[in-house]
Amino acid sequence: MASFSPNFIDEVLSRTDIVEIIAKHIELKRSGSNWMGLCPFHHEKSASFSVSAEKQFFHCFGCGKGGDAIQFLIEHTGYAFPEAVTYLAEKTGMEMPRESDYDRQQDKQEKSERDKAYLLLNQASQAFQQQLNTPQGQHVRQYIQQRGLPEHIVHRYQLGFAPAGYGFMAQHFGNDEQHLNALENIGMLFKAEYGYRDRFRDRLIFPIRDRKGDMVGFGGRIMQGDAAKYLNSPETPYFHKSELLYGYSEHREHIRKRKSLLIVEGYMDVLALAAFDLPIALAALGTAIGESQIRQVFRLCESPIFCFDGDRAGYQAAWRALERMLPLLKPEHRPRFLYLPDGEDPDSLLQKEGKEAFEHRLEHEAAPSLDTWILG
Template sequence: MAGRIPPQFIDDLLTRVNIVDVVNHRVPLKKAGRDYQACCPFHDEKTPSFTVSAEKQFYHCFGCGAHGSAIGFLMEYDNLGFVEAVEDLAGMAGLEVPREAGVSQGPDLRPLYDLLEKSADFYRSRLREHPQAPQAVQYLKNRGLSGEIAAAFGIGYAPPGWDNLLKHFGTDEQAIGRLRETGLISEPDDKRYDRFRNRIIFPIRDQRGRNIGFGGRVLDDSTPKYLNSPETPLFHKGRELYGLYEAKQALRKIERLLVVEGYMDVVALAQFGIRNAVATLGTATTPEHLELVFRTCPEVVFCFDGDRAGRDAAWKALQTALPVMREGREARFLFLPDGEDPDTLIRKEGSEAFDLRLDQAQPLSNFLLEHLASQVRIDTIDGRARLAELARPLLEKLPPGIFRRMMYQQLEQTVGLQSGTLGNSANPPQAGKRPPASGGEYRKQRPKLISNAIALLLDMPVVAPVAKEVSDDWKNWDTPGIPLLHELLEIIYTHPTLNKATLLERWRDRDEYRHLAKIAARRFDFPGMDHEAEFRDVLNRLVDQYRKANALAPRNAPLSEMSEELSELRQRFPGKIEADDDNE
């Protein structure tokens, strides 16, 4: 069984990666004193309130309250799960993610990855050695593919026959079960045979280069022309893009990705030096596809046929793209001449002419308004009003921000309205967002002592030794938060180099994480603040409250402290304290 990721690895990973680099790759940052600053990517604002601390390896927005570590940022910004975010960061740092033994986190998928890798080798060997391989080799040559490109994409051959792969790997029931689980065999009507037969085989790889499935193309005009692996524990067609791994291997930096329809389009473009093409896998573009694209580069160009079907498919892609079009992201649409696909067109025109077409691809904003304008009489008031009504629901799908405001402005210009007429509701207030907090409000909004102590310790772990200088009576207090504060101190004592980000991640899979993440938003790096004195004061007050709660308070307690306690009791027990005072 696959185990959980060891916390020590998370510590090491967050030490090796710099959150400034992680964020800056997605949101351009500017130096602002000790920290870095930008307009928040999670809510609309004109004045930057989003900060990234290199010292704490932590981000925080004073406007909406968003905050976290590099892992948390990837989870929020790239819409990733925890494990995916860790794997992405590990890839940046050149690390392999380990797993702890003995803690179940789901089925162990390694045997399935191993089988797919061996199957890919099997198909490649058939392309070299099978008696009928020459027809497959000739097909690839006729398509203009070199041996170098075929090798780069791991292209292979599934020869004719019902059980070539089955006989090679299906040696026992367990092996047959794995062939079934990876979709390599079909079993209709109590029959069992290879899924891929007499086809050119295209291995489908994930971002780490692991084989997760296959695509097969016939060598003649039989149908279906393309056949993919079915959905399996490893392969989900709505989340994967063919050719993305190969593009990352070929290009050091990818400025844009071209999304095409088929494997041969990707491979043919690569043969002509265009290595930034990817293909969806028998499905329309999904939000997950687009997040995958935008995690790689800021621009996507969708390539479609210029006929009615192609434009309908492009319109669906546009609607899918709208909710993910944050600042810094760009989507464009390239419509090919009738009867052409990328494979045939680049053979006719060459790579320079094709690159020029890419540069001239239609921006999403233009395509959206032109498509809607074609449905109305734009030369009439009624038609322009209708255009505005058609466009507004689509623009509402855009995330709040500059791009959304500019789209409203372009719509207003198109229909002849004054700027701001339609866009005055383009960026509604974000529900549940906290107003900016400032250092001057810190003492006015003093939180409860225990959460205050935890928040201060998270923000400034270096103050932990102060706890050894004061009484530890507070540890005996049976009240919520005390065990958490105690455990946090013990972790810092054992690992004194941990920062705010690594400390917070220690609780990621525990019940206390939500509460801890909430109070982690507080900051204590205000100018002139003595953090050690503040922590000492908090702990001393915690000790005093514990003693009072247990009737151990000193008789000579300061009058101001007794008044403060009396005020607190009156708030907790209204009408009771006054009555007792009158009876004395």
């Protein structure tokens, strides 16, 4: 990817109208020579978020965050720096910096490979969705119904079914070496002694997207047998488990709008909350939440609630989250922890008590993180 010179970045910013950029994300009202709105980075009832058209700068008098249009896009949308610069350059009609022929060829090749991978992952997802509606997928549909997930959630989150057996992917995409290599590269197949084998077999499939909304891999829940209950895609050029949060791209705008975020343990918890019109939950991919994921959480919401299952594993997960969180805490961060009754998880509790009772727990029972451990 091309690097940007300071002169190019200055030119991008000089051509950018920061008011226009920010107004696409939050409501702004003129106040003298500036514009004011509710800060998207922390909860507030009166507007303290100021945007200066003259200085091309934003500043929140409540939480202290500020910067130029590039910084706003990084903080608010999750763009990486090059993505934010490129977005603004293209929006203002600027020609991107010229690269060497070699760099252009490398970028072109990488983009081509990435686009092919994303296309293949989406095609795999479509195949899994189709399998869910076959006779072989009936037991998975029954499981989904038993868990109380309505049809619109199944469609919205593109749930699918990976059939039993080792050859579904090869049968669906073709058994030639080119397709098999491509499927291995995106984590759908693995090479065994007697050829390629499907990674996901007899599993309920959860597509996983990155922050930009691109499908990068899958999680799968076993339906029968003694294999691991949950299985994720392996590390690939596109799937980095420690950097991903299930539900991020789907729920980001809901979280910002409601100023509320829940961190839960599993995919089904995320979906159960969405089914009860609480599309504000994210989940790490079957492992303890890491630094990169915690940073993403705090970019979305300064007062997230970590809501773990009411069992020993849930308490251990909470302790690990707190340990990793402490070095990253800033004065404006106000994380809380909600411990559910013994043996319950968000999914089961919602089914038992309903949305109103669950929201009451969130409001009245979630304890500040340090109080949780200091006061017991």
